[in-house]
Amino acid sequence: MTMNRHEPFEELISASLTGDLTDVERQRLDAHLDTCAACRSVFAAFMEQRRIMSGLRHVAPPRDLAARVRTGVEGGAFATLPWWRRPAVMFAGIGGGLAAITGVLLALVLLNGTPDEPEIGDATPPPSASPTSSATVVASPSQEPLKTLPPILPPASPDASPAESINPPSPSTGPSPTATPIPPSPEPDVFIALTGPSDNLALMVHEPVPSGEPLRPIAQLEVFEAPNTPPIAAELSPDGQWLAYIAELGLSGLNEVRVARVADPPDGESGQMDVGDVVILGRSVATTPFLKGLEWSPDSGRLAYTLADPDASGESDVWIYEPEATEPERLTDVGNAYAASWIPDPDDDGAAFGLWVSLAAAEPVSYVVELAPGDEVATVDPEEDGIAEAPDVFMPTLTPDGLIAIYWTGSMDAEDGIGWVMSEGGEPYLAEHDLEDGTFRNERPLFSDLDVGEEGWFRYAGISWSSDGDAYAIWDAAWTGPSQGGDDLQYPDPTRVYFGHATDPRGLTRDHAIDEADLPTDTRVVDAKASPTGEHLLVTVRYPLSGDLSPPRADLLLIERNTGSEADVMRNLSINDEGWFGPAAFDADDED
């Protein structure tokens, strides 16, 4: 760039308007202006410009500004909320460019909670009957004891009536002899979706509309820089700032773990990543749901996930990513480790003191690896460094409060091209999780009406908890044995979703499958999430590839679960019949 000979004087002219000239500069400028018509013109123009600017009309602020500030000051909220938790503010008064949408690749859905209404399974359960402990835990004597909270699971009662399952018995009232009406269900409040054609991926925000109308997109984030491939799992960090998701890399048999910033830092803090930026955390062999866990720590400071190394025969290890860090950290280097669940610290709201890490083997075992906020992430051997051990427990998936778990028990086997799966006796269990000593108590088979044994077992299944700590969803259940559903019913059915509540004394039964007609024909469930109210499911189903090179297609379905003779209510949230819609992620802390 070259500087014209007037430029130094233009800067002096500009500075003169605000009295920012020294005497020497003033004399130099005056001398130049006497001889330079061009600079005199600039001087006049800048003077006129300043006159125009200073004469701009002054506008009165809103008269309620003081009240709004006071509300914000006293409420302590608002300014720190992620933008999409305050959509009314975020989208007010926006005008401007619009973008085309041709597909949806990832969805976040915020549900409008109804805290004043009774929720399914929200009653206080009675004390549990004689806890047992098939999952013996050995706490290291040198470590601080883990934290404890009272047990909450009711006694298992597979023959309980459906009414009891909707409103579990409480010590004061006892079981209701008749069915209790299900309270009105909330509708989706805001729908956020990673959308776009394959060459223009973007995160979309949708607003709800009355039932029966298509969802309306109302905003779009900028294009992600990562390759555009269908996401098959997604989890939102508890602070709402980060979205972890797993993208399927075509037909390569590989997945990619990614994290995107989806909200600005609170209070104007600066961050390395802008909204929409994506970081790729690694590639993994794409096989079982055991490899699709995306575990955010309660303080959102860490993401734990598993990568099965495609260059090392699918050896799996646990990795930790701290948002804004340049590189993820390897937590294990043993070749058979899987990230299970963070363990919340009840004495420190929002913190975790450790992570359950499972080791796949003929006899699987899980360990608590201590990793509190601020601890440096170092590579550990769970077998040697773990502070608690749970033999015969694989992949304990905890509720957000850490009090209940679904874990796998049984033998395991390493299958070619698949990796570790459950083998004989493979079965999910429901149990209380004691935060003090890491034991699993009061456990019972999750499927209470299923005979698991030599004739049949589960190889794996997808499992997710609602943030209410009660509702859960099971899908992609790979059952090896003959159907146990009689002549007319495939049970367990890998194509259906089972929706249960931990406080349901019946456990999970064939009756807990969502209606078969809810899912489009020939689709396969990719992901299922139970809503924070425990009343809805959001299910992503994919269609088979057409063979004509059409892009992959998936729908996102909102299902309101009903029982007995009343059919489930299903809404397809996809906004057209092509493209990829889903998976969903809920905002557990939605305050609007």
Place this chain on the structure above:
Amino acid sequence: MAVPGPMPWGTPAVTRRGVDANEARFAQLFDEYSAPIFNYVLRMVGDADRAADITQDTFIKAYRKLDTVTDATSTRSWLYRIATNTAIDDMRRRRMVRPMGDDAPSYANRPDPRPGPEAQVMASTLDERVQRALSTLRPNHRQCLLLSDLEDMSAIQIGEVMGLSYAAVRTLLCRARGEMRRALSAEGFAR
């Protein structure tokens, strides 16, 4: 020119709680600066609703950080710095979030319904034309020009707000004036 003000921060709440020093200080700050900050932000973002939200956030942040202000701190510069950063955050966020209408997909190829440039110039008030010219400036140019010509700050004060050196502000301000001169010309103002 007298700047119309909002309802004052008010004393009832303060009185009820006893006159806390910080409360009183904040009340004075709000009463003195809420209108100028609102107008500064309004010219930054060009939308009254957004300006109100940003002003609101600015004073909430100021309230929370009031105890960090020392005697040596220029309260005015500090407050404008918060407002500037809050507005920048908002603008950055809105670059990421593009609004869409009810039938957004069909909007992509829709012709621009707005009148042409000449018609706009003819139909607009002086205020609107200046605002339009401002909106074409780069954000940092817009900021320093507003701080200089609307808020009448010196280069040193602008530097305090924007976190720039005195020399950097002078250079930036000159470039901003040049850019604004061209923008005003495009709006029909004589060069």
